[in-house]
Amino acid sequence: MAITITAFENSPDGGRGLARDMRVRWALEEVGLPYEVRLVSLKQMKEPSHLALHPFGQIPTYEEGDLALFETGAIVFHIAQHHKGLLPEDENARARAITWMFSALNTVEPPIVEREQSRYLVGDRPWYGELLPILEDRVRVRLDQLANRLGASEWLDGTFSAADLIMVLVLRRLEGAGILEEYPSLSAYVARGEARPAYKRAFASQLAVANHDRGT
Numbered sequence: 001m002a003i004t005i006t007a008f009e010n011s012p013d014g015g016r017g018l019a020r021d022m023r024v025r026w027a028l029e030e031v032g033l034p035y036e037v038r039l040v041s042l043k044q045m046k047e048p049s050h051l052a053l054h055p056f057g058q059i060p061t062y063e064e065g066d067l068a069l070f071e072t073g074a075i076v077f078h079i080a081q082h083h084k085g086l087l088p089e090d091e092n093a094r095a096r097a098i099t100w101m102f103s104a105l106n107t108v109e110p111p112i113v114e115r116e117q118s119r120y121l122v123g124d125r126p127w128y129g130e131l132l133p134i135l136e137d138r139v140r141v142r143l144d145q146l147a148n149r150l151g152a153s154e155w156l157d158g159t160f161s162a163a164d165l166i167m168v169l170v171l172r173r174l175e176g177a178g179i180l181e182e183y184p185s186l187s188a189y190v191a192r193g194e195a196r197p198a199y200k201r202a203f204a205s206q207l208a209v210a211n212h213d214r215g216t
């Protein structure tokens, strides 16, 4: 059955693959599923037809027949449940991979997003210079713990899974912050994710939209 996802018509990330449709694109590429992309403007995202798909007026959404999903973790999990290649067959390994998916979304991502969003929300306040190091140290706490756990492993728990897909993209949100570079093992982990052919296809597909926006 045809799959359609939504993505920014004009992504604020300018083709850097940081918007969360990248998670769904990569997952679909890993399992070899074709998909269509419906590009939506910020205005369209707040209109009834999109709100019917996404109660919070965001992207991405996922449509497959009469199924409509939102929330990238849930979409990636749905894809991984129904197609081989993103979750182990072994029951315990599968449960651990799902644990790591939740951990990426609920433990590692929040301080990274808090740091990034603080720039837009309060970056102009006189006390921002005091706040930013506090936010960055909160990121470092998680990166320290993650680097300690990952050690020299290639992936979080055995073979590549949906957990690594989410975790790599969560860590990529630090791009340009100069923090991930303090962790060579995590930088190498992200690079391994980016080296995957499915990642490259997903990145190229979202970049094509950005280049089309720019007429390049």
Ligand SMILES: N[C@@H](CCC(=O)N[C@@H](CSCc1ccc([N+](=O)[O-])cc1)C(=O)NCC(=O)O)C(=O)O
Pocket: 011, 012, 013, 014, 018, 019, 020, 021, 045, 057, 058, 059, 060, 070, 071, 072, 073
């Ligand atoms: N928890 C939801 C969050 C979805 C979400 O944050 N969607 C964002 C785009 S991805 C977040 C994002 C946006 C931009 C960049 N960037 O680098 O420019 C990175 C990530 C959105 O629709 N924002 C518009 C709105 O809320 O009105 C999920 O994981 O699906």
